[in-house]
Structure formats: structure tokens, C-alpha cells
Amino acid sequence: MALDRAPAQRADPQWLARLLRERGTRAVAASAEGVLLDEDPSPALPRVGLPDPEAGESDPILLGLEDGRALFALDLDAVQSPVRASLLSGRRIAALREAGAVLSQGEGGLAAYLMALLNWHRRHPHCSVCGAATAIAEGGYSRRCPACGATHFPRTDPAVIVAVGDGDRVLLGRHAGWPAAQYSILAGFVSPGESLEEAVAREVLEEAGIEVRDPVFVTSQPWPFPSSLMLGFKADSDGSEPTARDGELEDVRWFTRDEVGSALAGDTTDLRLPPSVSISRLLVELWWNKDL
Ligand SMILES: [Zn+2]
Structure with a gap:
């Protein structure tokens, strides 16, 4: 911007x-x-x-x-x-x-x-400490409470999203209700008290039953639905067979580099990837290009 x-x-x-x-x-x-x-x-x-x-x-x-x-x-x-x-x-x-x-x-x-x-x-018109009406400060970057002096800032919720690779395969999952053949890499919100690397490992284990190693931060993207910051990672795995475990995903499985390449080129209807504005798409493209 x-x-x-x-x-x-x-x-x-x-x-x-x-x-x-x-x-x-x-x-x-x-x-x-x-x-x-x-x-x-x-x-x-x-x-x-x-x-x-x-x-x-x-x-x-x-x-x-x-x-x-x-x-x-x-x-x-x-x-x-x-x-x-x-x-x-x-x-x-x-x-x-x-x-x-x-x-x-x-x-x-x-x-x-x-x-x-x-x-x-x-x-957020009211103070979350004392309930008094707050006023805009710093040209809109915070709100200040005239009664108790508290300052309030817009909150951003961190979420991790990760391209899990196993050599020439990448892990993709789909939620029920998505358009047919739509898949994405896995993502989830960071829990209180958790490091980003721990969040990556927990999400992949919860959603796919896969243990990852060496999560590495790649890039990030503000995601305003509602106010998240997507933190993009790559990670390796032992390549074991994934299973949708916690009911969040309808299907999760490995896709080969050829399958992903066809989807990126728009040559297939068997796999649809996220739109080009998303960090999910970017990470898949980087993985496919062997840039991760
Ligand atoms: Zn207050």
C-alpha cells in the first residue's frame, strides 16, 4: 500500500x-x-x-x-x-x-x-476496563478513556497457515461447503500462550494427524475477515497418510507436484486452488516452484 x-x-x-x-x-x-x-x-x-x-x-x-x-x-x-x-x-x-x-x-x-x-x-465505543465512553486518539490508531485513563488499541488475531511438504507432495485439505474440488493448505488461529511454531504443529496434527518438523516462517498477509494476520509457514513431514480427525476438514490428502501444476495452470477441474490474492495461493505457488 x-x-x-x-x-x-x-x-x-x-x-x-x-x-x-x-x-x-x-x-x-x-x-x-x-x-x-x-x-x-x-x-x-x-x-x-x-x-x-x-x-x-x-x-x-x-x-x-x-x-x-x-x-x-x-x-x-x-x-x-x-x-x-x-x-x-x-x-x-x-x-x-x-x-x-x-x-x-x-x-x-x-x-x-x-x-x-x-x-x-x-x-468499541466504551472502555473495557470501566465502561465509560472512550474517544478517538492518535488520529484513529487508538481510543482513550477519559475516566480511567486506559488506552485501547485495535486488535489483530494471529493465525498460522502452512505449506506442509513431503518431497514432491504437498498437504491440502478442504472444508465441507467449499466449491467442488476446492482445496487449500491448512490454517488455524494461534491459541493463548502458544508460539507460532507450536500453533503450526498443533493445527496440522489436529486437522490431519500429521507430525511436522522444522516450521519456518515465510511471509504474512493481513486478512480482514474479521481482523486477522495470516502468518505463512513451510514445514516438512514424515509423509505418513493424513486423516481428517477433528471434524473441521471434510478431506485432507497429499497432492503431487504435477497435480498442483495442472491446477495452477487451470488445466484441470479435479483440483481448484485458492484465489491469487491469498497467501494460501502464494505459498502453494512457492512450493510448486521449489522456492520454499
Ligand atoms: Zn475506562
């Missing part, structure tokens, strides 16, 4: 107030249902003017600086209906999954960031 999040400056209320008055300041907008989407000439998040900068909106959410100009988050559920109607004119609201499928990678990342921040503020 080509956005300077301005971590140092955003704590300065006077700097934020000045940005709100600047001519070049823009916003991207979303409601609880999804992001405001422009489809002409190509899918993008429209940069709109802030509805009423002179009204002195007291708790703006700054996404960052884009080409030196401030970019704020605008909550369509909080603006007056004529403003909302004019913003929606010739545009529509698209759910994040739908928007993510048509937007470029950069715009998709911005959409996820926008929704994650707006949803967190929407769901």
Missing part, C-alpha cells in the same frame, strides 16, 4: 486539525456494509472531499498521507443523508470480499485497512 501512515505526527492534534482544513485533503468512504466503490473507468475507491471540514469534526480517523496529501476514513453511516446520497451518486457500496476481487492489490489493501479501522471504532 503506497500510504505513509504518519505514525509520529498523528499524535499531534494540531497537525491533524491543520490537515482537515487543507484543500488537498481527501477521504475514502465506507459503511458497515462495505466500501464506496467507483467502477468507471475502472474499479477504485473514490477519493472524496470531507463533507464539512469547517464543522470541526472532533475525532477524525487519518489513514495516512498519499502523495503528500492527507487521506481520512469517512464513515457513511455517520454523515447526514443528503451528503450520503450525493456521495453514492453514480457509485455503489460493495462488500469487502466483492471489492477485493475487482480492485487492484493496492486499492484492495486500502479497502481492508479502511474497513478494519472503521469497524473497530464502531464496535
